[in-house]
Amino acid sequence: MLDATDLAAIRLTLELAALSTAILLVLCTPLAWWLATTPSRWKAPIDAVVALPLVLPPTVLGFYLLVAMGPEGPIGRFTTALGLGTLPFTFAGLVVGSVIYSLPFVVQPLRQAFAAVGRRPLEVAATLRAGPWDSFFSVVLPLARPGFVTAAVLGFAHTVGEFGVVLMIGGNIPERTRVVSVQIYDHVEALEYAQAHWLAGGMVAFSFIVLLLLYSSRRLRPGWS
Amino acid sequence: MLLRLLAAVLAAICLPLSVPVHAAEVQVAVASNFLAPMQRIAAAFERDTGHRARLASGATGKFYAQIRNGAPFEVLLAADETTPARLEAEGRAVAGTRFTYAIGRLVLWSPRAEYVDAEGAILRRGGFAHLAVANPRTAPYGAAAAQVLAALGLGDALAARLVTGENIGQTYQFVASGNAELGFVALSQVMADGKLAGGSAWPVPDELYLPIRQDAVLLERGADNPAAAALLDYLRGDAARALIGGYGYRF
Numbered sequence: 486m487l488d489a490t491d492l493a494a495i496r497l498t499l500e501l502a503a504l505s506t507a508i509l510l511v512l513c514t515p516l517a518w519w520l521a522t523t524p525s526r527w528k529a530p531i532d533a534v535v536a537l538p539l540v541l542p543p544t545v546l547g548f549y550l551l552v553a554m555g556p557e558g559p560i561g562r563f564t565t566a567l568g569l570g571t572l573p574f575t576f577a578g579l580v581v582g583s584v585i586y587s588l589p590f591v592v593q594p595l596r597q598a599f600a601a602v603g604r605r606p607l608e609v610a611a612t613l614r615a616g617p618w619d620s621f622f623s624v625v626l627p628l629a630r631p632g633f634v635t636a637a638v639l640g641f642a643h644t645v646g647e648f649g650v651v652l653m654i655g656g657n658i659p660e661r662t663r664v665v666s667v668q669i670y671d672h673v674e675a676l677e678y679a680q681a682h683w684l685a686g687g688m689v690a691f692s693f694i695v696l697l698l699l700y701s702s703r704r705l706r707p708g709w710s
Numbered sequence: 711m712l713l714r715l716l717a718a719v720l721a722a723i724c725l726p727l728s729v730p731v732h733a734a735e736v737q738v739a740v741a742s743n744f745l746a747p748m749q750r751i752a753a754a755f756e757r758d759t760g761h762r763a764r765l766a767s768g769a770t771g772k773f774y775a776q777i778r779n780g781a782p783f784e785v786l787l788a789a790d791e792t793t794p795a796r797l798e799a800e801g802r803a804v805a806g807t808r809f810t811y812a813i814g815r816l817v818l819w820s821p822r823a824e825y826v827d828a829e830g831a832i833l834r835r836g837g838f839a840h841l842a843v844a845n846p847r848t849a850p851y852g853a854a855a856a857q858v859l860a861a862l863g864l865g866d867a868l869a870a871r872l873v874t875g876e877n878i879g880q881t882y883q884f885v886a887s888g889n890a891e892l893g894f895v896a897l898s899q900v901m902a903d904g905k906l907a908g909g910s911a912w913p914v915p916d917e918l919y920l921p922i923r924q925d926a927v928l929l930e931r932g933a934d935n936p937a938a939a940a941l942l943d944y945l946r947g948d949a950a951r952a953l954i955g956g957y958g959y960r961f
């Protein structure tokens with residue numbers, strides 16, 4: 486059965502996923518809106534950068550983060566100058582990693598939702614003398630709500646399943662950076678297959694239920710271009 | 711004329727077959743810490759015998775799980791002695807083929823020159839935020855590092871500063887990238903041709919930890935492969951031993 490270290494890993498994973506998802510929703514809303522509406526020629530390169538975490542091996546992402554956030558790296562120098570020290574081996578470091586890792590999973594559904602809302606409701610709102618901010622918050626956001634739910638669920642679930650990035654920058658510290666996926670990996674390496682099965686089975690069940698809810702709700706379809 | 715041409719054609723066909731008639735390939739699973747020396751040994755092995763060794767590197771525990779589930783490895787060069795023994799007991803390795811090909815040594819290392827002193831006193835002095843070790847539960851070098859800290863009576867004092875790599879390769883990465891100021895790594899990772907490749911180090915005295923015996927074993931799949939047997943013989947030979955010793959291993 487699950488022991489205290491397993492439960493600590495589960496709690497840490499849920500905290501990491503919740504915080505990363507909240508940050509992603511705030512960051513990705515303007516980004517997705519811009520991508521959905523801009524005619525700019527910067528759109529394609531930004532699109533490509535946003536999609537990179539989808540195709541890069543997470544260990545590659547993790548290794549670059551380890552170097553970039555280290556004392557010699559650009560991010561590391563910046564955080565040290567701010568008096569924060571370096572980010573690897575900290576919970577904050579995992580949050581930074583998770584935000585990058587799950588970025589496309591939050592941006593894409595939002596962008597689909599914004600594109601589906603289209604320009605018409607905004608034009609109507611403008612004729613009724615709503616300012617751009619007002620019309621965004623009182624017209625676009627409510628119409629795009631299913632996209633937000635999809636983005637939050639996908640971002641959360643994807644972060645729960647994160648492994649390679651955490652492996653590279655975490656350092657496996659109990660209650661700080663030891664998440665469920667790393668705990669499963671340790672159980673397997675230590676030949677503790679029974680405990681590995683409990684945790685891994687739980688992960689499979691969790692992921693399946695999340696996706697089942699997502700796909701069975703008629704109003705929430707994961708949107709992918 | 712025609713006969714002579716026929717003979718020439720026959721000779722041309724048969725000649726390439728006659729030279730490496732006994733050359734074969736062998737699939738080798740090699741522990742991460744031994745990959746660098748093994749790559750050089752494999753090149754020498756091919757040059758001397760004509761056989762080819764194909765290497766896959768990784769964690770011993772993972773190889774164990776893969777071999778139990780039918781991975782196509784013919785020889786295992788483990789980072790410990792328990793895994794080959796277990797495979798033999800389970801009938802997945804050929805009985806009587808196990809031997810210690812190298813004894814690993816632990817070193818406290820930093821990429822910074824003159825940071826780690828020759829007595830390892832820095833561990834008591836402190837002044838660092840992170841000390842990297844490999845996972846003691848899954849990596850033999852991690853278990854050795856835990857023994858050293860316990861022997862020095864520093865286990866509890868340094869527990870909060872430990873960062874754990876999944877294997878010795880990752881532990882080295884933590885230190886080499888500067889994220890951890892120092893760490894316990896394999897001597898073979900920081901040594902080449904008998905010299906420290908860079909930084910500063912304290913080679914941990916042998917009495918502070920149990921010897922890290924790394925055993926090789928012939929797996930069931932390689933039982934009938936002459937290249938597999940040849941490779942195990944070659945590992946015991948002088949050419950291989952000279953290379954292995956240059957990386958700081960003992961026998």
